[in-house]
Amino acid sequence: MTKTNEVLDSVAIRFAGDSGDGMQLTGTQFTDTAAILGNDLSTFPDFPAEIRAPQGTLAGVSGFQIHFGSVEINTPGDYCDVLVVMNAAALKANLRELKEGGIIIANIDGFDPKNLRLANIAPDQNPLENGSLSKYQVFTMDVTKITRAALANDSGLGVKEIDRSKNMFVLGFIYWMYNRNLDHSIKFLTEKFGKKPDILDANIKLLKAGYNYGETVETFTTRFTVEPAKMAPGTYRNIMGNQAAAIGLVAASEKSGLPIFYGSYPITPASDILHELSKYKHFGVRTYQAEDEIAAICSIIGASFGGHLGVTASSGPGIALKTEAMGLGFMLELPMVVIDVQRGGPSTGLPTKTEQSDLLQAYYGRNGEAPLPIVAACSPADCFDAAFQACKIAIEHMTPCFMLSDGFIANGAEPWMFPKSEDLPKITPPFITEFNADGKFLPYKRDEKLSRPWAVPGVKDLQHRIGGIEKQHETGNISYDPENHEFMVKLREEKVERIANYIPEQKLDSGNAKGKMLVVGWGSTYGAIRSACTKARAEGYDVSHAHIRYLRPFPKNLGEILNNYDMILMPEMNNGQLVKIIRDKYFVPAIPLNKIMGLPFTSHEIYDKIIELLKVEETVFASNGATK
Amino acid sequence: MDSTTQVAANGQAPKMVAKDLVTDQEVRWCPGCGDYSILKQVQTVVPELGIPRENIVFISGIGCSSRFPYYMETYGMHSIHGRATAVASGLKASRPELSVWIVTGDGDALSIGGNHFIHILRRNFNVNILLFNNEIYGLTKGQYSPTSPEGAVTKSTPNGSLDHPFNPLALSLGADGTFIARTMDRDPKHLQETLRRANSHKGTSMVEIYQNCNVFNDGAFFIYTDKETKKLETLMLESSKPLIFGENADKGIKLDGFKPTIVSLADGASANDLWIHDEKDAVKANILARFFDNPSKENHLPRPFGIFYQEDRHCYEDQMNNQMGSVLTKKGKGKLDELIAGKEVWVIN
Numbered sequence: 001m002t003k004t005n006e007v008l009d010s011v012a013i014r015f016a017g018d019s020g021d022g023m024q025l026t027g028t029q030f031t032d033t034a035a036i037l038g039n040d041l042s043t044f045p046d047f048p049a050e051i052r053a054p055q056g057t058l059a060g061v062s063g064f065q066i067h068f069g070s071v072e073i074n075t076p077g078d079y080c081d082v083l084v085v086m087n088a089a090a091l092k093a094n095l096r097e098l099k100e101g102g103i104i105i106a107n108i109d110g111f112d113p114k115n116l117r118l119a120n121i122a123p124d125q126n127p128l129e130n131g132s133l134s135k136y137q138v139f140t141m142d143v144t145k146i147t148r149a150a151l152a153n154d155s156g157l158g159v160k161e162i163d164r165s166k167n168m169f170v171l172g173f174i175y176w177m178y179n180r181n182l183d184h185s186i187k188f189l190t191e192k193f194g195k196k197p198d199i200l201d202a203n204i205k206l207l208k209a210g211y212n213y214g215e216t217v218e219t220f221t222t223r224f225t226v227e228p229a230k231m232a233p234g235t236y237r238n239i240m241g242n243q244a245a246a247i248g249l250v251a252a253s254e255k256s257g258l259p260i261f262y263g264s265y266p267i268t269p270a271s272d273i274l275h276e277l278s279k280y281k282h283f284g285v286r287t288y289q290a291e292d293e294i295a296a297i298c299s300i301i302g303a304s305f306g307g308h309l310g311v312t313a314s315s316g317p318g319i320a321l322k323t324e325a326m327g328l329g330f331m332l333e334l335p336m337v338v339i340d341v342q343r344g345g346p347s348t349g350l351p352t353k354t355e356q357s358d359l360l361q362a363y364y365g366r367n368g369e370a371p372l373p374i375v376a377a378c379s380p381a382d383c384f385d386a387a388f389q390a391c392k393i394a395i396e397h398m399t400p401c402f403m404l405s406d407g408f409i410a411n412g413a414e415p416w417m418f419p420k421s422e423d424l425p426k427i428t429p430p431f432i433t434e435f436n437a438d439g440k441f442l443p444y445k446r447d448e449k450l451s452r453p454w455a456v457p458g459v460k461d462l463q464h465r466i467g468g469i470e471k472q473h474e475t476g477n478i479s480y481d482p483e484n485h486e487f488m489v490k491l492r493e494e495k496v497e498r499i500a501n502y503i504p505e506q507k508l509d510s511g512n513a514k515g516k517m518l519v520v521g522w523g524s525t526y527g528a529i530r531s532a533c534t535k536a537r538a539e540g541y542d543v544s545h546a547h548i549r550y551l552r553p554f555p556k557n558l559g560e561i562l563n564n565y566d567m568i569l570m571p572e573m574n575n576g577q578l579v580k581i582i583r584d585k586y587f588v589p590a591i592p593l594n595k596i597m598g599l600p601f602t603s604h605e606i607y608d609k610i611i612e613l614l615k616v617e618e619t620v621f622a623s624n625g626a627t628k
Numbered sequence: 629m630d631s632t633t634q635v636a637a638n639g640q641a642p643k644m645v646a647k648d649l650v651t652d653q654e655v656r657w658c659p660g661c662g663d664y665s666i667l668k669q670v671q672t673v674v675p676e677l678g679i680p681r682e683n684i685v686f687i688s689g690i691g692c693s694s695r696f697p698y699y700m701e702t703y704g705m706h707s708i709h710g711r712a713t714a715v716a717s718g719l720k721a722s723r724p725e726l727s728v729w730i731v732t733g734d735g736d737a738l739s740i741g742g743n744h745f746i747h748i749l750r751r752n753f754n755v756n757i758l759l760f761n762n763e764i765y766g767l768t769k770g771q772y773s774p775t776s777p778e779g780a781v782t783k784s785t786p787n788g789s790l791d792h793p794f795n796p797l798a799l800s801l802g803a804d805g806t807f808i809a810r811t812m813d814r815d816p817k818h819l820q821e822t823l824r825r826a827n828s829h830k831g832t833s834m835v836e837i838y839q840n841c842n843v844f845n846d847g848a849f850f851i852y853t854d855k856e857t858k859k860l861e862t863l864m865l866e867s868s869k870p871l872i873f874g875e876n877a878d879k880g881i882k883l884d885g886f887k888p889t890i891v892s893l894a895d896g897a898s899a900n901d902l903w904i905h906d907e908k909d910a911v912k913a914n915i916l917a918r919f920f921d922n923p924s925k926e927n928h929l930p931r932p933f934g935i936f937y938q939e940d941r942h943c944y945e946d947q948m949n950n951q952m953g954s955v956l957t958k959k960g961k962g963k964l965d966e967l968i969a970g971k972e973v974w975v976i977n
Binding site: 038251290418 | 680690701705718719720721952972975
């Protein structure tokens with residue numbers, strides 16, 4: 001029979017199933033293939049904190065959304081066009097993410113009486129049969145049955161193992177639906193299961209079976225094509241945030257000549273940085289899984305004292321535990337990087353969900369006056385740059401430096417036009433090997449940046465002692481002198497403020513340099529804000545977008561930019577944190593837009609707020625007899 | 629052999645004397661504090677080790693003893709409460725060639741820093757831990773510590789402490805420490821010898837030093853340090869020698885199965901039947917560490933001093949370097965551009 005082919009600009013697909021169904025793997029495979037085929041893309045893994053919640057239940061549903069296209073893609077898609085569900089619970093939990101008229105691909109076997117019961121659906125209310133899905137195009141296939149049949153005779157695998165591979169059938173089918181080839185996934189499977197030929201054969205067989213199923217079964221009459229995106233010329237790869245952060249650290253290590261010492265304690269969603277770095281021993285990276293969060297940061301203080309680049313990463317609760325040691329690092333004035341991959345809080349909060357609620361912790365969360373520079377990443381690939389810049393600031397200004405990421409970009413993926421190592425800036429550690437005063441060494445004598453020299457153990461004659469107690473200017477000796485303390489507090493603050501002389505000025509991401517509204521964001525809201533502003537501007541609204549990477553100190557021209565607009569809107573995935581700091585520092589009446597659901601903003605949520613505010617303004621102007 | 633002493637053997641180390649290790653900082657412990665003696669013994673022993681002072685690092689936590697690094701003309705860090713062991717672990721892992729000394733107290737190491745303390749012992753970094761035990765919180769002016777005896781009347785326990793105390797050496801053995809020793813501030817010779825042995829041990833050397841706090845807990849260890857009682861109450865351990873103590877070296881310890889018993893040599897017991905100290909015997913070391921009776925108890929065992937246990941076990945930092953070396957051999961030096969590009973790339977023209 002003939003199948004028609006439809007060309008689309010972009011598609012969002014959500015794979016959803018039980019946490020044991022391999023939906024994350026299915027999603028990342030589809031992502032990698034889309035990337036290699038040249039689509040722009042953005043992904044959003046959405047999974048429960050439990051490794052294996054009770055099978056078939058709502059609590060155990062794991063999802064992965066990919067938005068890919070031939071056009072610019074900034075978000076994982078507000079709503080999906082296609083929802084692939086492996087069971088009833090997955091449908092129930094994800095239906096609200098599907099566009100009206102969207103496609104549902106359902107595994108019938110996951111809608112049997114047992115699965116309906118586990119999903120709290122009455123036996124006579126099977127959504128595949130009761131007409132409740134009439135707004136959507138529903139396609140069903142008995143994945144379990146077909147899978148078992150495909151491998152029945154000669155696979156040498158047990159039923160459990162066969163069932164575990166059923167995600168490959170689904171992946172194969174979706175590849176067919178979107179005209180993708182299987183090459184990348186076959187290569188991936190070959191690398192993964194090369195030593196287990198039975199499992200390898202079974203997976204490849206199912207992948208092909210899924211593809212052929214689309215080809216032969218008459219239910220499916222339409223295939224879709226999504227052409228490569230018109231992205232800037234260059235060489236690209238696909239990358240996830242934590243991976244990019246790890247590589248950024250290695251790049252900074254190479255550019256500074258300092259070996260990395262990474263001390264860390266496992267915590268979601270930061271652990272992948274540890275996993276990644278532990279593979280880079282041949283880059284001179286030492287990874288140390290400490291006994292707790294405090295030991296993790298203290299170990300890097302020791303390593304930094306020894307002349308290495310100490311780095312630690314954690315998430316909110318772990319950062320809280322590291323607080324005192326960060327204060328020590330600040331007092332010692334040693335270079336260290338602290339990465340906070342934020343998640344929903346407070347306390348244990350929502351370990352696998354995203355949030356931007358640690359900003360105030362990073363900003364103010366230490367005893368005494370202890371300002372630390374903060375750099376925030378705004379997308380998965382941007383984690384590379386943010387990590388690199390955090391290292392550069394830490395080393396060249398002799399201070400601990402924060403890098404903020406979050407669960408959304410840490411686990412999300414996007415294409416990355418990666419840099420050449422030769423184009424990355426050099427990082428210069430302020431090492432010292434000789435006396436810096438008359439016949440002696442002053443460990444706290446400062447340069448024009450106000451940063452101090454770094455003398456490491458092993459350097460002859462520069463023996464010195466440093467500690468957390470207030471120290472005398474220049475000598476570093478213990479001092480309880482009142483005037484000295486006030487002087488030192490202000491000096492250390494000025495040192496951090498002076499970093500503003502060494503970072504780029506704030507730029508607009510899009511829009512007019514002056515106008516009605518500026519949307520100010522930071523971190524992972526970048527894509528959603530960019531899309532929302534683009535759409536609003538296309539409809540004639542006067543709205544611009546600035547995204548702040550350097551949160552402390554702010555770029556020198558930020559205040560000037562803020563004053564160029566009538567209105568400032570600040571979307572944040574928290575209860576309003578940066579907005580407090582901006583109002584405090586610049587006395588501008590910034591308007592918060594908050595989402596605290598453990599989920600990223602959709603671009604519509606931001607767009608709607610932009611329109612609402614600009615329309616009110618229009619109305620007010622109109623009633624005053626003014627013109628737009 | 630310790631790598632740091634090898635440097636000395638090559639003749640690279642300049643000759644050093646105790647005063648080369650004195651800093652220009654005024655020592656600020658209370659007059660009469662046991663810390664003075666410990667500082668003096670350390671400054672006496674370290675020059676003998678043949679390690680250039682720029683290759684030595686003293687790291688401390690918080691407490692009276694933790695002011696120690698300020699008085700040593702080496703590299704030093706006065707860190708935060710309980711964390712000296714964690715800081716030292718990171719330093720030693722990244723710079724294995726340095727001679728790293730940790731100065732800590734009973735509160736610092738065993739209370740707030742208890743976790744890091746047990747973990748450094750199991751990892752067995754080649755560092756020396758000097759645990760100044762005075763059974764009291766001195767810097768905060770006199771609260772009971774995790775080694776204070778039950779019933780201790782202190783500022784925070786006017787009706788007596790309810791806490792059962794830690795036995796630091798039993799704890800260290802429990803954490804698989806590889807060098808476990810006890811000494812005291814008032815026996816300079818013994819303290820010096822113990823420091824020498826601690827330094828020559830490759831692995832985490834845990835030296836508990838009974839240290840008198842003459843302001844808040846004066847005399848806590850006098851029974852072990854005063855002439856009148858010392859011989860009867862202490863058992864000075866010597867490798868391959870029988871366990872003998874007493875006014876006239878007239879008492880011995882015999883093992884009755886696993887039970888140590890005191891026998892009187894004057895009453896005819898033979899020295900041949902006595903327990904012979906073996907530093908390599910983990911089972912016996914555990915029994916020895918349990919010689920921890922309150923001295924007011926009838927028929928209590930004497931308190932042992934010296935090296936309880938010594939074992940050669942690989943050190944974390946060496947293992948870490950070996951692993952890095954073998955990965956490097958296998959994969960070759962990493963190329964940054966290859967890492968950045970990853971396995972699959974595509975080009976857009």
